[in-house]
Amino acid sequence: MKALTKLMSVLVAASLLLCGCSSQKTNPATTAEETESKKNGGTVKMACVPVDTLNPLITQHSSISDFLSLVYEGLFVTLPDLTTEGVLATEYAVSEDNTVYTIKLKEGVKFHNGKEFSAEDVVATIGYISSYGGNYYPVVEKILGCDAPSSHTVTIILKSPVSDFMNSFDFPILPAGLGYADFLNPCPTFYPVGTGMYIYDGTLEYKNIYLKANTNWHSGNNRPHIDKVDIEILSDDSTVVSAFDAGAVDVLTTSWQNPAEINLTSDLYNTYKTEQNRFTFLGINTGAAAFDTKEERVAFSSHIDSKTLCDDIMLGSAVAASSPVRDNVYFNEQNQSPSAEDETTPDNAYATVSYSTEASGDQVTELYLLYNSSSKTKERLALAIKHRLDTAGYPCTLDPQPYEAYLAKVAGCEYDLYVGEVSIDNCANLSFMFGEERNLQNVCTFYTSELSTLVSNLNRMSGKENKGVAWVNFKKYYNDECFQVPLYFTNGEAYVNKRISGKLVPNISTLLYGFENLYLESTKTE
Numbered sequence: 001m002k003a004l005t006k007l008m009s010v011l012v013a014a015s016l017l018l019c020g021c022s023s024q025k026t027n028p029a030t031t032a033e034e035t036e037s038k039k040n041g042g043t044v045k046m047a048c049v050p051v052d053t054l055n056p057l058i059t060q061h062s063s064i065s066d067f068l069s070l071v072y073e074g075l076f077v078t079l080p081d082l083t084t085e086g087v088l089a090t091e092y093a094v095s096e097d098n099t100v101y102t103i104k105l106k107e108g109v110k111f112h113n114g115k116e117f118s119a120e121d122v123v124a125t126i127g128y129i130s131s132y133g134g135n136y137y138p139v140v141e142k143i144l145g146c147d148a149p150s151s152h153t154v155t156i157i158l159k160s161p162v163s164d165f166m167n168s169f170d171f172p173i174l175p176a177g178l179g180y181a182d183f184l185n186p187c188p189t190f191y192p193v194g195t196g197m198y199i200y201d202g203t204l205e206y207k208n209i210y211l212k213a214n215t216n217w218h219s220g221n222n223r224p225h226i227d228k229v230d231i232e233i234l235s236d237d238s239t240v241v242s243a244f245d246a247g248a249v250d251v252l253t254t255s256w257q258n259p260a261e262i263n264l265t266s267d268l269y270n271t272y273k274t275e276q277n278r279f280t281f282l283g284i285n286t287g288a289a290a291f292d293t294k295e296e297r298v299a300f301s302s303h304i305d306s307k308t309l310c311d312d313i314m315l316g317s318a319v320a321a322s323s324p325v326r327d328n329v330y331f332n333e334q335n336q337s338p339s340a341e342d343e344t345t346p347d348n349a350y351a352t353v354s355y356s357t358e359a360s361g362d363q364v365t366e367l368y369l370l371y372n373s374s375s376k377t378k379e380r381l382a383l384a385i386k387h388r389l390d391t392a393g394y395p396c397t398l399d400p401q402p403y404e405a406y407l408a409k410v411a412g413c414e415y416d417l418y419v420g421e422v423s424i425d426n427c428a429n430l431s432f433m434f435g436e437e438r439n440l441q442n443v444c445t446f447y448t449s450e451l452s453t454l455v456s457n458l459n460r461m462s463g464k465e466n467k468g469v470a471w472v473n474f475k476k477y478y479n480d481e482c483f484q485v486p487l488y489f490t491n492g493e494a495y496v497n498k499r500i501s502g503k504l505v506p507n508i509s510t511l512l513y514g515f516e517n518l519y520l521e522s523t524k525t526e
Helices: 009-013 062-068 119-132 237-245 294-301 306-314 376-392 403-411 431-435 449-460 464-481
Strands: 016-020 036-038 043-048 076-078 084-086 089-095 100-105 143-150 153-158 198-204 208-213 228-233 251-253 269-284 318-320 367-372 396-401 417-423 484-497 522-524
Touching: 043 062, 043 237, 043 251, 062 251, 084 089, 100 119, 119 143, 119 153, 237 251, 269 294, 294 464, 306 318, 306 376, 306 484, 367 376, 367 403, 376 396, 376 417, 396 403, 403 417, 431 449, 449 464
Parallel strands: 043 228, 367 396, 367 417
Antiparallel strands: 016 089, 036 522, 076 084, 089 100, 100 153, 143 153, 198 208, 208 228, 251 484, 269 417, 269 484, 318 484
């Protein structure tokens, strides 16, 4: 799909369910104990790697995306429980079959160049992504068409049902009228113009990027307290971390690196964490004779203690997983406490499995565990899993591979087990993992029509109750068949120098959410 065309708005007539969403940003908890008036002013220092482009749709560097999240905004942000909060949108409506989304936009918002924000800009941004690709292409690939029935209404029509698709509309909205040259990558001359709390204020080539407070942010109702953000351009990611550790940089995020691999020696910072959808699991080759029955897989998986692995490897920077979707999401409440039946240990839970190769008939005594050797965290995890399996009577040989070779071996099913990691999308759409037989991702080698139907039901159901029922059915099947061992979800973390007061409230869409509440000085009041 290289160009999105307007579809007749009559398609929207399918029974719409109106849903509201807050259009105001969440203000970190204000308590009765606060007795100070926050002053505006001052400069906060950030850092990034050398700039490829300041176009947020196509930059390849997360450290650049981080500070651009202060310049640009999306229609929504996704909260850790997978509910939605409006930013440039005020409310939305969804058709009963989850294929038509009608979004109402906030009025009175202006881009930094003075142009009024409208539905034209949303349609244009979707067109940019569709035509030029980039970081958000997997989202718009699901869109059949978009239309702007009014200046502040957008209609999105999907190719197939996806519930909670509004969660995907957290990508930055750019003004209409951009051309091909703006999407060249690299494009160091791109001039960023968004609707966000900070305005781009120029670049000192190879040295610094400057932002200034947008005093008219959303009609001036809530401007950021910090006047300026000075982003220093450093040579690489490790230098960015070192600069923060030395106090030369005030703010650091883990959007580009596993937090367990960031070793800070200073303690002069506050940490703000949020659960995210970065899912680590142990993939099982169900085509191997050792794992071709669910009884064998259940027996094997009983030796993998996800919570202990999570605690030992991630050191507080992750939460243990019981499925590909976190237990605290809004539709998953009834699964947070396992039932007595779920806690029952199968009779054969501690059996040791041996199997024969199809080619020679020789007994195979070892399992081969594939992992990405480019990641120190994954290497530690693989060693910990090997230790547990060896102790349990499953002799395990490690197969470390650099990232590209690792991906090739996963795609070719050249493993008995592998340490995998994927980012589950904001809609909890699992189709890319389990919905199609031998799909391109090849996340698992297990496929049945029942599994495909269960995944499809998750996408078709709307509302907490209906989606909750669909989730109970999927999770029971997932656990019973045991074709994958869930391990943990990595947190997103933001670190802020203690010289800065106020609190961030990071979420799945951006780790810098709530930046407008940070401040440097205040006046005490009675």
